[in-house]
Amino acid sequence: MTEPAPVVLVIDDEVQIRRFLRAGLELDGFVVQEAETGADAMRAVTLTPPDLVILDLGLPDMDGADVLERLRAWSNVPLIVLSVRSNEAEKVRLLESGADDYVVKPFGMAELLARAHAAMRRQVRATSGEPVVRAGPLSIDLAARFVTINGERVILTPKEYRLLQILAQHAGNVVTHQFLLKEIWGSPHIHDTHYLRIFVRKLRQKIEADPTQPRILVTELGIGYRLALPEPARPAVA
């Protein structure tokens, strides 16, 4: 049985960017659709619901953030934002309004694909109910609330587990400090980043081979945390 090729909608007004994205995404097995403007994009999404959206924030007709908001009003499609803004607050805002992840221009194709596949896997996990998330030697069984590292059980406190659980649900994608703080400690603690620092340090001591050089639970400075997935060995097929 062969799965139908996933469809990706690339929303970008720069023809050269669309060109390399098309090449890279097709090389990776996607069917590529393009939209130049926010209006085009909204039309395209309604006509053929894509499996993935790549959204450039600098569109001529409307702010990318508005496109994101309108899209999220009715669609849960995995969405990666292309940002030129190295402004962390802006990225956090986009993630909070529903982007699955972002890459900052200029970026390499591999980085974009890794983020995109992670976002699509989250979608698949949500629909298929696959309970186990693996990140290198770490395995998290979300149904049994059971965590192992190299096959050995790891004992976690409830809050440590909760932290790991949220990251696992978004495995491969960044999760903002605010989201984690709100989910674990509640809204009043949304700015208490040091809670997270303390917990992540403890968690790393339990799951990382060298906690000072984490490979699984990685920090996105000024943004949040990411459960890193090992880069899949992807045979390059035309």
Next chain:
Amino acid sequence: LFLIVALVASHVANSMKRQTEIARKREKEMGDLYAFSRRLAAAPAAAEIYRAIEDHLTTHAERKVVLFGAGSADADEVQPPGDAAVPGQVRAAIADVQRGHSVEANVTDDTGNVWHVRRVSQKTPDFGVIAIDLGKVPADEAADVHQRVNDMLSDAADTLERLDVAHALDQAKMRSETELLREALIGSVSHELRTPLASILGAATVLSQSPAVANDERLNSLASVVRDEAERLNNDIQNLLDATRISREQIKPRMEWIEPSDIVNSALERRRRRLLGHTVALDVDSNLPFIYVDPVLIEQAFAQVVDNAAKYSPLGSTITVAAKRNGHGLVLSVRDTGVGLTGEESAQLGDRFFRGARHASTTSGSGLGLWIAKAFVSANGGRIEADSAGVNLGTMIAIKLPVAPNTPQQETDPDD
């Protein structure tokens, strides 16, 4: 009798003529003064007022007038005319008044000419100093001239005061317009340069993944070159943008508690490709205190230091990256075994646009990187120090950051 009458008449006539002359002179003076105040009122800038004062005194009083701006922004505009003709004694008096030792002075020069030296405004030295050559005047006339000079200057000083405010407002307006323009320019330049760069870099990475290129070592290395150079260019653009941000004092750190090793790892990850030719030895203490800084700024500074180490040390050599506690502070350091620093280079390191003369022609760079790093670190209350045993003996650059006494640690555990 006739003779007497004639004499008297002639005397009266003479007297009347004199009176008329005086009246005319007064009238002319009044006219001049009126023109002068009108000119003052219309003066758009301080420089214009200085020129008006000079013109007025020179033509009306027929005196040699020298004006010196002092400390004000207009100091350069108000060039003392005929500077060389000012006698030494007068210069000394001017300097005295400029330094605020006195408000006014009368000096007699070598040729017996009397100079009146005083501040333009009695209230403030900001408006400069004026020196008027009164010539060889008798004492009684001198007092009269003094009075007129004083009247005129108090008028001018008032206008200057009024104008200084206007001038400041003007400058602020101009500045904000320039700022807007610069902001727009930077925004558009960064967009205009970065968009093609994104295409170049992205396309290079797609090429290197395509089977045709991936399987050909030479082509693959070319694709790598394109990528690396695009990345370098992107860093240069970032540096330019950061430098402008610093000059505009727009660095506003977003402080938060951060794990120090996260900064180190993040910087190393960002410079991963740059470090491929070197061995990186990591020496990071576990259980370092959290620090309260803007992690993004410190990471950028640290990445710059790492970048320099890779740039100025031979391929294949080891770069030692460390994070240690040091007394009440934290030290993030990068040690290489490269070209090192001369004493002179150490002293200038981190100056804006400074590049060591030894490498200026062989290694590319703008001399902005460390300057930016310094600014970012000091915005976070830290400092950067450089140490080298000498030429070709390697360099150690340390970023020293304060550790707050109330660092949150395990004991403030927010667990259930």
